[in-house]
Amino acid sequence: MNKKNNYLNNLRHSCAHLLAAAVKDLHPGVHNAIGPSIENGFYQDFDMVKWTVSEADFPKIEKRMRELLKSWAPFEEKEVSVKQALKDFAKNPYKVELIKDFAKADKKITENNPGNFLDLCKGGHSHDPKKELKNFKLLSIAGAYWRGDEKKKMLTRIYGTLFPTKEELDKYLWQQEEAKKRDHRKLGRDLGLFLISDQVGPGLPIFLPKGAVVRSLIEEYLIKLKKDNGYKFVWTPHIARSQIYHTSQHWGKYDAMFSAMKLDKEEYVLKPMNCPHHFQVFLDKPRSYKELPFRIAENGVVYRHEKSGEVSGLLRVRALTIDDTHTFIRFSQTYDELNRVLKLIKDVFDKFGFKEFKARISLRDSRHPEKYLGSPEEWERAENALKNAAKHLQIKYNEGVGEAAFYGPKIDIMVKDNLGREWQLSTVQLDYNQPKNFSMKYIDEKGKDVYPAILHIAMVGSIERFMAILIEHYAGAFPLWLSPIQVAILPISDKHISYSKKIKELLEKDDIRVELNDENKTIGAKIREATLQKIPYMVIIGAEEIRRSTILSPDSIGKGSHYQQDKLYISVRTREGKNLGLMNLYEFIKKLKSQIETFL
RNA sequence: GCCGAUGUAGCUUAAUGGUAAAGCACUACUUUCGUAAAGUAGUGAUGUGGGUUCGAUUCCCACCUUCGGCUCCA
Numbered sequence: 001m002n003k004k005n006n007y008l009n010n011l012r013h014s015c016a017h018l019l020a021a022a023v024k025d026l027h028p029g030v031h032n033a034i035g036p037s038i039e040n041g042f043y044q045d046f047d048m049v050k051w052t053v054s055e056a057d058f059p060k061i062e063k064r065m066r067e068l069l070k071s072w073a074p075f076e077e078k079e080v081s082v083k084q085a086l087k088d089f090a091k092n093p094y095k096v097e098l099i100k101d102f103a104k105a106d107k108k109i110t111e112n113n114p115g116n117f118l119d120l121c122k123g124g125h126s127h128d129p130k131k132e133l134k135n136f137k138l139l140s141i142a143g144a145y146w147r148g149d150e151k152k153k154m155l156t157r158i159y160g161t162l163f164p165t166k167e168e169l170d171k172y173l174w175q176q177e178e179a180k181k182r183d184h185r186k187l188g189r190d191l192g193l194f195l196i197s198d199q200v201g202p203g204l205p206i207f208l209p210k211g212a213v214v215r216s217l218i219e220e221y222l223i224k225l226k227k228d229n230g231y232k233f234v235w236t237p238h239i240a241r242s243q244i245y246h247t248s249q250h251w252g253k254y255d256a257m258f259s260a261m262k263l264d265k266e267e268y269v270l271k272p273m274n275c276p277h278h279f280q281v282f283l284d285k286p287r288s289y290k291e292l293p294f295r296i297a298e299n300g301v302v303y304r305h306e307k308s309g310e311v312s313g314l315l316r317v318r319a320l321t322i323d324d325t326h327t328f329i330r331f332s333q334t335y336d337e338l339n340r341v342l343k344l345i346k347d348v349f350d351k352f353g354f355k356e357f358k359a360r361i362s363l364r365d366s367r368h369p370e371k372y373l374g375s376p377e378e379w380e381r382a383e384n385a386l387k388n389a390a391k392h393l394q395i396k397y398n399e400g401v402g403e404a405a406f407y408g409p410k411i412d413i414m415v416k417d418n419l420g421r422e423w424q425l426s427t428v429q430l431d432y433n434q435p436k437n438f439s440m441k442y443i444d445e446k447g448k449d450v451y452p453a454i455l456h457i458a459m460v461g462s463i464e465r466f467m468a469i470l471i472e473h474y475a476g477a478f479p480l481w482l483s484p485i486q487v488a489i490l491p492i493s494d495k496h497i498s499y500s501k502k503i504k505e506l507l508e509k510d511d512i513r514v515e516l517n518d519e520n521k522t523i524g525a526k527i528r529e530a531t532l533q534k535i536p537y538m539v540i541i542g543a544e545e546i547r548r549s550t551i552l553s554p555d556s557i558g559k560g561s562h563y564q565q566d567k568l569y570i571s572v573r574t575r576e577g578k579n580l581g582l583m584n585l586y587e588f589i590k591k592l593k594s595q596i597e598t599f600l
Numbered sequence: 601g602c603c604g605a606u607g608u609a610g611c612u613u614a615a616u617g618g619u620a621a622a623g624c625a626c627u628a629c630u631u632u633c634g635u636a637a638a639g640u641a642g643u644g645a646u647g648u649g650g651g652u653u654c655g656a657u658u659c660c661c662a663c664c665u666u667c668g669g670c671u672c673c674a
Contacts, residue, residue, distance in 0.1 A: 033673095033674090034673050034674060035673095035674085036672065036673055036674085037672090038672050039672075043672085045673095052604090053604095054604075054605070055604090055605075055668095094674090095674075098673090098674050099674085101674095102674075107674095109674085110674085111674095119674080120674045121674050122674055123674095139668095140668055140669075141603095141604065141605080141668080141669085142603070142604065142605095142668055142669030142670070143602070143603025143604055143668095143669065143670060144603080144669065144670050145602080145603090145670060147673075148670075148671070148672090148673080150601080150602065150670075154602065154603045154604095154670080155603085156603075156604075157603090157604095157669070157670080159668090159669085185666095185667095189610095189611080190611085196665095196666090198647080198664080198665060198666095202664095202665070202666085307601055307602095308601065309601065309602075309603095309669085309670080310601095310670095312666095312667085490635090492632080492633065492634055492635095493631095493632040493633055493634095494632065495632070496632095520630095520631080520632085521633090521637085521638080522631095522632090522633055522634095522637080522638060523633065523634055523635060524633090524634085524635065524636060524637065524638090525636080525637050525638080526635090526636095527635050527636055527637095528635095528636035528637055529636085529637090530636095531636060532636080538635080540634070540635065542633090542634055543634090544634075571634085571635080573635060577635085577636080579635060
């Protein structure tokens with residue numbers, strides 16, 4: 001952590017003390033637990049005992065914080081004995097627990113008291129509270145378990161943030177507002193993309209016609225990309241005998257599995273992952289080394305029992321579609337195949353306008369070889385293959401030692417969206433374990449049976465989650481190629497509808513997704529609606545356009561085949577509000593096509 | 601799942617222990633309009649199930665939905 005961050009963290013952490021002081025001042029008898037600084041602010045946990053606190057109390061608490069701040073002096077840490085500390089905090093069971101733990105760990109115990117508020121703290125504070133702690137704001141309230149342990153008591157957590165200057169605080173609050181405006185749940189409704197029905201159930205999104213267009217465009221793109229690069233698509237059903245997950249060793253370890261159902265006399269479950277189904281494809285017949293790399297893919301729907309409190313919009317759902325890919329390789333092919341996959345992943349990011357990304361490579365903890373399957377040499381080779389492939393493609397990465405699964409190392413790729421937020425999208429996992437569980441083997445040049453390695457690949461992860469990320473990334477204004485409606489045709493009055501219909505037909509003939517607004521509304525209202533719907537282009541048609549066109553009477557349009565696109569005129573406006581003026585249909589279609597090809 | 605908040609029409613919001621208000625949207629009619637909201641009228645709602653009460657959308661209980669959290673360690 002750099003110096004600047006330390007300074008900011010110290011201020012935020014100090015502000016948590018101030019919050020604790022204010023709440024205890026309002027309700028003597030509550031216990032303050034811990035109050036660290038976090039990524040965008042700080043929090044303070046309380047055991048409210050017999051009181052309650054809600055966001056409605058924030059103004060009152062903030063006011064008290066400001067009052068107390070007036071009398072606060074610079075923080076000073078004072079080392080005290082265990083005995084003294086236990087005496088000072090005898091009434092606070094959380095502090096007592098901490099003091100005892102620290103004593104056991106032989107840590108120094110320090111206290112501070114910036115202004116009639118004694119607290120236990122390791123240090124790292126403001127040297128000028130009156131000045132430095134001014135620009136804070138309480139944000140939200142939530143429950144959190146003491147020490148993050150769901151078996152322990154639930155405390156009340158108050159979140160807040162603080163910045164050194166008012167400008168920085170305001171900027172942060174503005175960014176939060178902006179993120180709220182882009183919230184895919186709000187845009188999903190406003191733009192008619194998807195809905196979540198109470199009758200169908202939480203975490204089970206339904207895609208409306210426009211959302212379904214976006215969804216299938218994403219899927220079609222991924223299918224084409226993969227097909228063009230040697231992947232064969234398969235299709236697998238959504239349930240399987242429970243036994244298959246015993247074979248894969250997921251049973252009992254994977255807690256998001258839905259309860260089993262009885263069919264005839266046997267137990268079946270909804271599939272929580274596609275892997276075992278895909279393995280059946282490999283197992284279909286004896287495989288030769290000549291068939292490797294053996295690549296199969298499917299946008300496979302899986303079902304995961306996410307905790308009820310964790311489902312949210314499209315980000316966390318219970319029915320999701322994974323752009324799943326399994327590649328069976330021989331060991332010597334690892335590096336080449338990784339290179340190939342990572343390159344494709346970069347293509348995907350390009351296509352969707354993610355300019356910044358970085359990777360995390362999860363490695364084994366070499367001090368504990370017993371925790372991993374396979375020999376240290378195999379691991380060494382696989383890990384190096386991952387690192388070298390990332391290096392070769394100039395992907396920045398950091399290493400997570402000890403984060404690998406027991407069956408192989410992996411690489412996860414995170415992208416940065418247009419608001420600067422990071423999302424994990426892709427994952428490529430090496431697996432030496434499942435071939436053994438399922439007895440998947442190929443026959444090598446010498447006629448010997450050999451276990452392949454498997455690459456588990458998801459380029460965008462869940463299509464639903466990816467859509468949520470895209471909606472927020474683009475703030476609902478999808479690039480032309482991905483827009484559910486690409487062109488809105490807006491006749492000025494109903495005298496111009498017939499000509500508009502012809503234009504619509506001609507655009508549709510060129511595979512442009514068009515919507516004709518023939519409602520009885522003013523042109524201003526139609527423009528407003530199309531703009532709010534974030535439709536990239538509006539085509540405005542009135543007397544002027546028709547007059548300029550070679551065919552003067554709307555009735556004559558389409559009669560005979562003499563019309564030509566370059567003789568039909570339209571006016572064009574963009575969703576950004578730019579008036580592109582009069583142009584003929586040929587020019588317009590050419591413009592659209594070229595823009596679609598460069599995926600803008 | 602747990603803690604807290606929440607639930608009024610398709611959306612955004614109002615009000616009340618005694619007929620639930622409005623804007624947008626929708627429907628009909630009028631208007632035929634030139635680059636971000638034409639006019640008039642109409643349809644439409646208290647999440648579900650219990651309880652208290654003469655009477656509940658309002659108070660109480662349970663359930664459900666949605667939202668913020670539950671990884672960040674004095």
